[in-house]
Amino acid sequence: MAQAFTLTDFAYAHRGLWSGRKTPENTMAAFDAAAQYGLGMEFDIRPDLDGNLVVFHDDTLDRLAGRPDRVEDLASDDLQDIMIAGIHGLPTFERLLASWPHKLPLLTEMKLDGRTDPADLGRRTGALLQNYAGRAAAMSFSEEAVRALPSDVMRGQLIGPSHKIGTSEFETILQRALSDGIDYVAINIADVDGIRKRVPEDLPIVCWTVRTLDEVRLAVHENVAIIFEHLAPGLVSAYALP
Numbered sequence: 001m002a003q004a005f006t007l008t009d010f011a012y013a014h015r016g017l018w019s020g021r022k023t024p025e026n027t028m029a030a031f032d033a034a035a036q037y038g039l040g041m042e043f044d045i046r047p048d049l050d051g052n053l054v055v056f057h058d059d060t061l062d063r064l065a066g067r068p069d070r071v072e073d074l075a076s077d078d079l080q081d082i083m084i085a086g087i088h089g090l091p092t093f094e095r096l097l098a099s100w101p102h103k104l105p106l107l108t109e110m111k112l113d114g115r116t117d118p119a120d121l122g123r124r125t126g127a128l129l130q131n132y133a134g135r136a137a138a139m140s141f142s143e144e145a146v147r148a149l150p151s152d153v154m155r156g157q158l159i160g161p162s163h164k165i166g167t168s169e170f171e172t173i174l175q176r177a178l179s180d181g182i183d184y185v186a187i188n189i190a191d192v193d194g195i196r197k198r199v200p201e202d203l204p205i206v207c208w209t210v211r212t213l214d215e216v217r218l219a220v221h222e223n224v225a226i227i228f229e230h231l232a233p234g235l236v237s238a239y240a241l242p
Helices: 028-036 093-099 118-130 143-147 167-179 213-221 233-240
Strands: 012-014 040-047 053-055 106-110 136-140 154-158 184-188 205-210 225-228
Touching (some): 012 205, 028 093, 053 093, 053 118, 093 106, 093 118, 118 136, 136 143, 136 184, 143 154, 154 167, 205 213, 213 225, 213 233, 225 233
Parallel strands (some): 012 040, 012 225, 040 106, 106 136, 154 184, 184 205, 205 225
Antiparallel strands (some): 040 053
8 A cells, every 4th residue: 555655754856857868757767866866756647548557748759759649549569669768668657666665755647638537547546556565646637536546545636827727716626625635735836825824734735846946945935845857856855855
């Protein structure tokens, strides 16, 4: 069973600790780099044609692999031959879970688009995490996917930036998440300022994607955990961790 953990005890590398062609986002190289620095990690999963879960952010392979195919249209055997930046294979969720240090936490974002059934993705994700012995949580912008996660898995509700979805919608989703007994919420760094005055004091919060030291300071001031990229890991840890 995946272990629960305190969000603010760790800083989280966004899609792994990635930089350039040698360590692209959401690859085993980026994951290994995050682990070497003792970081937690945020990453993305989505189903392939067979329903197996692969670690990949986009709905198509175009940006990272130079192919127009949608991930959901390719079978597992086909995806094994796909290379990111011409070097790195496409990881499966199971491979990541098998290799990741149990003492470091994973924030698993379930990506939904195309034909993906939200409840099915939540159940599949939850089943794998129920058989994982390390620290791990799952989250999604899809409320249906989050609700489908088993109650013994740490569940997070992602909420879109209020400047995009509107303040009213932001608050509505937040209140529904609280009513659902959610374990934490994940918000954009643009919504962090003053967030503690608007939510229950004991609500765990994580924010994405922190890219400046000023944003690190703001998150720390609001007692919000940090998902970051393109910052020195040691600097983030020095400012953000107990």
